[in-house]
Each structure stands twice: as C-alpha cells, then as structure tokens.
Amino acid sequence: MKKKSLAALITVSMTAALCTASFAEEAEATIHVLAYGTTANNIQETADIYNGLEERKGTVVVDIGDGSYTSLLPSLASGEGIPDVFEIQSRDVGSFYTTYGTEMFVSLDSILKGEEENFVEGMIKPALAEDGSYYAIPWNSGPCVLYYQPAVLEECGIDVSTLTTWDAYIEAGKTVKEKTGKYFAAFNTNGTGCDEMMMWFNQLAGSYYSEDGSVQLNTPQMHQTLELMKEMYDAGIVCDLPNAWDDRIQAMSSGSIAALPYASWYTATMEESCADQSGQWAVTLLPAFEEEGNVNSILGGGYLMISASCEEQELALDFLRYSMMTAKGNEINLKYGDFPSYMPCYTESYFDEASEYFGGQEVNKFFTEVANGPVTDYGPYFTDIQPHLMEIVGEIVSGADMDETLDAHTEAVNAIIATK
Amino acid sequence: MKKSFWKKATPYLFLLPFLLLFFVFMIYPMFYSFAISFMKYKAGNFSAVGLSNYRYLLGDPLFKQCIFNTVVILVFQVPVMIGLALILACILNGKELRGKAFFRLCIFLPILIDTVSYSIEFSLLFNNKETGLVNTFLSMIGIGALPWMNDGTLAKAIIVIAVTWRWVGYNMIILLSGLQAIPKELYEAASIDGAGRIKKFFYITIPGVWPVLIFAVILAVNGTLQLFTEPYLITNGGPLNKTMTIVQYLYNMGFKKFNYGVASAGAYLLAVAIGMLTWMQLRVSRRDT
Incomplete structure (x- = not known):
C-alpha cells in the first residue's frame, strides 16, 4: 500500500512538473x-x-x-x-x-x-x-587591408607609404624576399582556394555576371586580377598555401610571411594562432591597381x-x-x-x-x-562559380592561356546552371 | 488457429523494428533519390526535367575527371592493398612466427583510428613544405622535398598510401580466416610430393583462399569507388581536381551547389557501376572455383 501511494505521489509530482514546464514555455x-x-x-x-x-x-x-x-x-x-x-x-x-x-x-x-x-x-x-x-x-x-611587419620593411629599407600600387608592392616584395627570405604575399595555387582572387576582383569592382544574367568570367577585371596573381607568383614573392586556411596560419606562425593582403576578420585568427608575434604587425591601405586607384575591398x-x-x-x-x-x-x-x-x-x-x-x-x-568597398554581386549562382574560380587561379598560375581558360570555365558554369 | 498465427508472426515481429528503420532510412530514400534524379530543385520546389540531369553528367568534363581519378586510385589501391594483406596474412599464418597475436593487433590497429583524425594526420605528414615529416625525411636522404599537394600523381599516391595504411589490417584478418580454413594435410601432401614454398603458395594457398580473396576484393573495390573522407580532408580534391573522387563530386553538387537533382542522378550512375562491377567479380569467382 505504501509503495502504491509513493508511486502515485511520484506520478502526480512528475505530471505537475511537466505541466509547469510546458506552461513556462508557452508563457515565454x-x-x-x-x-x-x-x-x-x-x-x-x-x-x-x-x-x-x-x-x-x-x-x-x-x-x-x-x-x-x-x-x-x-x-x-x-x-x-x-x-x-x-x-x-x-x-x-x-x-x-x-x-x-x-x-x-x-x-x-x-x-x-x-x-x-x-x-x-x-x-x-x-x-x-x-x-x-x-x-x-x-x-x-x-574590409581588406595590408597586414605587414614594420621591422622587416625597415630592415629592407622600404617605406610602407611608397607601396601605393601593386607594381611597387611586387618590387618591394622581391627586395624583401632577397634580403630576408620572407614571402610578401600568400595564396593557394592548387585549385582549392580563391579568397585572394575574390579580394582583388572586388577591389576592381568586377562582376561575375554579364548583363543578360548569364555567368561571364572572361572580363577585363578578371584578366587584371589574374595577371597580378601570375606576376606575383612569377616574382617568387608568394608563399604557396596548398591547404589554404591551415597553411596560411602555419606560414604566419612560423614567421615566413612579412606581408599579407587580407580581410579584417583575420585579426582574430592572428591574435589567437600567432599570439607570440604580438607587437610585430601593423595594418595599412591595400595598394591600388593604378596610382590614385581604389584601395578598398570587401572579402x-x-x-x-x-x-x-x-x-x-x-x-x-x-x-x-x-x-x-x-x-x-x-x-x-x-x-x-x-x-x-x-x-x-x-x-x-x-x-x-x-x-x-x-x-x-x-x-x-x-x-x-576602408569599410566601404565596391559592391560585388555574388548573385544566384556563386556556389557554382566558386569552384571554377579556384581552378582558374591554379591553371593561370601554372601558365595556361587566359582567354581559353576563362572561356572554358564560363561555358562549364553556364552548363551546370542550365540544369537548375 | 490463433496460437499458430502468433507463432508464425513472432519472428517477423522481432524483425519489425529493424524492418521499419530499414524502410525509413534505406528503401524510402533510395526510391526518393531515384525520383529526384529526374527533377530539378528551385525556389523550394521540385519539377520534372526528364533525363537532363543524366545528360549533363555524361557531358561534364569534371565528372569524367572524377571517374578517371577514382579508377586510377582503384587500379593501384586494390591490388597493392590486397596483395600486401595477403602477404601479411601468410606470414602471420606461418608456424614459425612467435607473438602472432601482438603482430595481428599491430596491423589491425589503424582501423580503430577514426577516419577524420588519420586523414588530418596524413595531410600533415605529406605537407609540401620542409616541415612535413615525409619531406623532411626525403631531404635528409638527398631526394629533396616533393610538391605532394601540387602534383596530381603525388597527391593520388598520398590517397593510396593513406587508404592502404588504414585498411590493410582489416583485409589481412579476412584473408587470415580464409587461410586458416585450408586443410594442413594439403600442404603436408605437397611437401611429400616435393613442392617448394612458391609452388605451395600458387597451387594450394591461392585456390584455397580464392572465395575469401574475391570477397575482400569486392569490398575493397566498392569501398574505393565510394572514397570520400580521405580526398576531402587530405587533398580537398586538389590539385586542380586531380584527386576529386566521384562521391566528393556528388557531395559538392548536392551540398555546396545545392543541385540535388544532378547529385542524385550521379549517385544512381555510381550505384549501377558498382552493381555491374560486383556482378562481374562474382562471375569471375564462380567460374574459377
């Protein structure tokens, strides 16, 4: 009998608890x-x-x-x-x-x-x-900026305020590489990353679409972006990042990069993964594609x-x-x-x-x-475009013909879009 | 009457929970994805498109590249892994060897490590830079650092090495069970007839273990055709899609490009290919035994 009343008591109290819980949920x-x-x-x-x-x-x-x-x-x-x-x-x-x-x-x-x-x-x-x-x-x-190590630039006799164009930047990079062995930029070249390409393309206010809404990758802005990347790569100032995100962190923490054009949100990663480099970094404007050109970009x-x-x-x-x-x-x-x-x-x-x-x-x-960068419309099909951008960077850096590559990838993207 | 009904129904009632789950999580999705493979998904709705998803896949150079990658990995992966497993199984089956349990455990251990951890480990081992252990070793012996992640052939080699490392022990255990089923008398009789080790291996061991060997090969071929985690985590399909496998292509199509129709169509093409290959392997095994 005692057991029964205990069971009844437990049942009643549990039901009451459940009711209260559901009441509380309803109230809030x-x-x-x-x-x-x-x-x-x-x-x-x-x-x-x-x-x-x-x-x-x-x-x-x-x-x-x-x-x-x-x-x-x-x-x-x-x-x-x-x-x-x-x-x-x-x-x-x-x-x-x-x-x-x-x-x-x-x-x-x-x-x-x-x-x-x-x-x-x-x-x-x-x-x-x-x-x-x-x-x-x-x-x-x-918003993108140029992260750089002031001490390294000073050691090489480079005044950061002179890095106003990417051409000047590449020349400075060569000097830094020669004198210190440190890289002056970093990006992926094996077709598995395209962050930096998107950053430069936005700086040029490029669009991934033509006016009729179809994807068009063979544009003057794309040529300019890829020419810059190829030029940087050929100058030997680019630290290759086969596994883009992890390798970038590794290269930064091992101290093999003296400058990195990249986005504001990377500060959190730098402070966390390269905490021992506190005080060694500074930020400045991105160089422009031509004198007095746009220095803002959003990535x-x-x-x-x-x-x-x-x-x-x-x-x-x-x-x-x-x-x-x-x-x-x-x-x-x-x-x-x-x-x-x-x-x-x-x-x-x-x-x-x-x-x-x-x-x-x-x-x-x-x-x-530098928050107000140009507007890039990533549009309805960017998930289809992005893998091709990664491949394009890899192919152009390894010497493929620009027009042929861009036309082939444009055709491939539009083919997949046609199935949607 | 009533009793006999319940008696007959009992085994099915016990099976019911499994059958329900099997229907909900296997049969239904299989039929549903078959239906989706003839549709496209846009703005929250599916609409029929006939065969166009299949037509797109057969014309897509990237899909062909992925089939090629998968086949190349398969052609190296399966013989290397099964061959190695067979050799190890024979050694461990030998009478002379001491501490068999210890060696068996050592070779079997990699299978207990989860796929993600070991994939990340391999991507670190084969890092392009001198910091990677493999490249450090290659530099020490004078070969120099190799661009593992930037060369299609080398990247495929990493996948083959990694998968072999993980699965060789598993296949070895399967083959070992086959070896242990071969009657010892056969070897003794062959010894009396003057057969050497090599002859015994080819005339007794191989035929004796054949059905188990075919079973292991079928498992390995199916596993390799569905390879995903290793290329996804070690090489991310790179360089330039040279290690992207069919399943990774399907994953990207479905979950990165939101193209469920084409992804489902690809899954069915893969299923048909696996079915055909398995049927061929079973035919081969039946004819020879």
Whole structure:
C-alpha cells in the first residue's frame, strides 16, 4: 500500500512538473539561433545580454552548427526543423534566395527599409532580393587591408607609404624576399582556394555576371586580377598555401610571411594562432591597381536570416535589430573580431581602442576608414562559380592561356546552371 | 488457429523494428533519390526535367575527371592493398612466427583510428613544405622535398598510401580466416610430393583462399569507388581536381551547389557501376572455383 501511494505521489509530482514546464514555455517566447565557429561565441554573448534585458521580447537560445551548413541545408530542403534564425556567408545569400525561394524566409523590411544608407553598401545591396525586399541582415563585413611587419620593411629599407600600387608592392616584395627570405604575399595555387582572387576582383569592382544574367568570367577585371596573381607568383614573392586556411596560419606562425593582403576578420585568427608575434604587425591601405586607384575591398562576411517557419517572428526581428543595429550589439561583434556592417556605430568609443597586437595602432578605426568597398554581386549562382574560380587561379598560375581558360570555365558554369 | 498465427508472426515481429528503420532510412530514400534524379530543385520546389540531369553528367568534363581519378586510385589501391594483406596474412599464418597475436593487433590497429583524425594526420605528414615529416625525411636522404599537394600523381599516391595504411589490417584478418580454413594435410601432401614454398603458395594457398580473396576484393573495390573522407580532408580534391573522387563530386553538387537533382542522378550512375562491377567479380569467382 505504501509503495502504491509513493508511486502515485511520484506520478502526480512528475505530471505537475511537466505541466509547469510546458506552461513556462508557452508563457515565454523562445527562438533558436544557429551559428558556427567564432561567430557562435559572439552571438551567444549577445543572446546572454539580450535575455537579461527588461524590454526583451523573449528568450534567445544559440545552437552551434558548422560552416558548411550540413545541418541547415537538409532542413531547408525538406522544410522541416529549420532553425528560427541562422547565419549564412555573404557570398551565399543570392544562392539561398534562388534555391529555396524567398518565401522560405521572413522579410526584414520592417527593420531594414529606410536604414539602407546606414549599412556598408557592399553588404546591404546583395541582400536585396528581386522582389525588392530584404531577407538577410548584414552582420560582419570583411574590409581588406595590408597586414605587414614594420621591422622587416625597415630592415629592407622600404617605406610602407611608397607601396601605393601593386607594381611597387611586387618590387618591394622581391627586395624583401632577397634580403630576408620572407614571402610578401600568400595564396593557394592548387585549385582549392580563391579568397585572394575574390579580394582583388572586388577591389576592381568586377562582376561575375554579364548583363543578360548569364555567368561571364572572361572580363577585363578578371584578366587584371589574374595577371597580378601570375606576376606575383612569377616574382617568387608568394608563399604557396596548398591547404589554404591551415597553411596560411602555419606560414604566419612560423614567421615566413612579412606581408599579407587580407580581410579584417583575420585579426582574430592572428591574435589567437600567432599570439607570440604580438607587437610585430601593423595594418595599412591595400595598394591600388593604378596610382590614385581604389584601395578598398570587401572579402567575406555574413548575414543572419529568419526562417518563415519561425513562430516568434517579432522576437527574432527584435533580436536581429538589437545584435546588428545597436551600439551594444556591435560592441560585442567587434569584441569577437566580427567587424560590423552597420556604420552609425563607427563613431562609438570602442572603435578607438589601441590594439596591443598591432603595436598600439587603432586597427578598428582604420577598418572603418576602408569599410566601404565596391559592391560585388555574388548573385544566384556563386556556389557554382566558386569552384571554377579556384581552378582558374591554379591553371593561370601554372601558365595556361587566359582567354581559353576563362572561356572554358564560363561555358562549364553556364552548363551546370542550365540544369537548375 | 490463433496460437499458430502468433507463432508464425513472432519472428517477423522481432524483425519489425529493424524492418521499419530499414524502410525509413534505406528503401524510402533510395526510391526518393531515384525520383529526384529526374527533377530539378528551385525556389523550394521540385519539377520534372526528364533525363537532363543524366545528360549533363555524361557531358561534364569534371565528372569524367572524377571517374578517371577514382579508377586510377582503384587500379593501384586494390591490388597493392590486397596483395600486401595477403602477404601479411601468410606470414602471420606461418608456424614459425612467435607473438602472432601482438603482430595481428599491430596491423589491425589503424582501423580503430577514426577516419577524420588519420586523414588530418596524413595531410600533415605529406605537407609540401620542409616541415612535413615525409619531406623532411626525403631531404635528409638527398631526394629533396616533393610538391605532394601540387602534383596530381603525388597527391593520388598520398590517397593510396593513406587508404592502404588504414585498411590493410582489416583485409589481412579476412584473408587470415580464409587461410586458416585450408586443410594442413594439403600442404603436408605437397611437401611429400616435393613442392617448394612458391609452388605451395600458387597451387594450394591461392585456390584455397580464392572465395575469401574475391570477397575482400569486392569490398575493397566498392569501398574505393565510394572514397570520400580521405580526398576531402587530405587533398580537398586538389590539385586542380586531380584527386576529386566521384562521391566528393556528388557531395559538392548536392551540398555546396545545392543541385540535388544532378547529385542524385550521379549517385544512381555510381550505384549501377558498382552493381555491374560486383556482378562481374562474382562471375569471375564462380567460374574459377
């Protein structure tokens, strides 16, 4: 008898606990955000602060995914189990719109319309869908700069202010290589990476599409980009990176690179992986393709999107606005090396902090000065284009004919697009 | 009557959980992806496109390149690995050897290491720079550092070496079981007739182990045709797609380019190829035994 009443008591209390739990869930609006890598830590901290706000519209929970969207894509394709809010890379925004259809996402017009001018143009423009609405909010941008080691340049008698064109840069690189054995640039040449190519192509404001919407890779800007890469490579100043990301870190930490043109978000990796080189690096403007030419470029960056299946859209919109468009949200973005795309925050005092790693230089302030790079439309088919860009770089560096290579790859990309 | 029904149904009821899972996670996806292979996916919807996915694949130079890569790796990989496994199995089956269990364990151990860890390890070993262990060794003996990751042939060699290292022990155990099933009397009789070790190997060992050998070859061929993790992690398909395998091509098509139709069509072409090859191997094994 005793046992029976004990069992009954347990059952009752468990049922009561379950009821309370489900009541609590109903009372409190909750959304799940899927993020990956270091940005996941960033959004976690933002969520923690947001969840503590009095005027919050609910609770934000962060789930960790991976950069290649392995958990996101199947859910999007099936329409089931899509996270409420998720992160995508900037180059994929057009592909997501086309592949899954904009009706899969929530329009962000209510927080973005009228605010366009406040965002970096190169980030906000690609987020505008064909129907005139926004379905992705720019998060981190990737303004590019030249990272260099002042001591090495001084040792070689090179004044960094004279590196105004890529031609001058290559000449300086030859001197550095000869005197110190250190490389003056680094990129992948075996067809498995194309970051640097995309950086230079954006600097030239190149487009991957022709006016009729088909892919066209044989353009003057592409020729210029590839000629520069070939020239650098032939000059012997390029550190080859067969496994681009890992080898770049390895080359940096072993001290074999004296200068690296690359994006702002690389500072976080440098500070973490090459901590012992603190104080040895500085940033300056990218050289231009011709005197007085454009020195800005944007590489990478990301967006947040809301799934149409999200039941708490008001909360999701409020959280996006808080994390991307407020001074506090962007302070956290900056803290994690995610350079904000929202320009009104550039005047905040946290941008003025001197960086110990960069020898006391106000690097974040510097990034704000070069934030407005040209707009490159990665368009609906960039996921198809990118593997070809990697191959093109590899083929051109090893001496292939430029027109033939570019025409062949243009044809191949358009053939796969025809099946879509 | 009622009792006999339940009696008959019992084994199926026990099998039911497996059958349900098998249907949901194997049979249904197989049919569904067959249907998708005749469709395209755009803006959240599938629409029929007939044979155009298959037509695209057969005309795509990259798909041909991937088939070529996979076949080249296969042609070297399978004989080298099975040959090595057979030699090791014979040595371990010998009467004279002491500490057999220890050696068996040593050769079998690589299979217990997970694919991702060992792939990353191999990509470090074969690093292009002098920092890679293999290149350091080659420099020491005067050959000099080789551009492992920038040369198609060398990169394919890394894949063959890595896969062989991992799977040779597994195949050795399979072959060892075959060797142990050969009656000892045959060897004794052959010795009395004056046959040497080589003759015994070709006239007793090989025919005796043949069905098991064919089984190991079929497993190895199927495994190599579906090779993905190693090229994906060690070489990332490079240099210039020279180590991209068929499955990596399909992965890129589905999960990087969001082209589910073409990816499914490719998966079916691969399945047909594997089916045909297996059928041929089984024919060969039947004729000879």
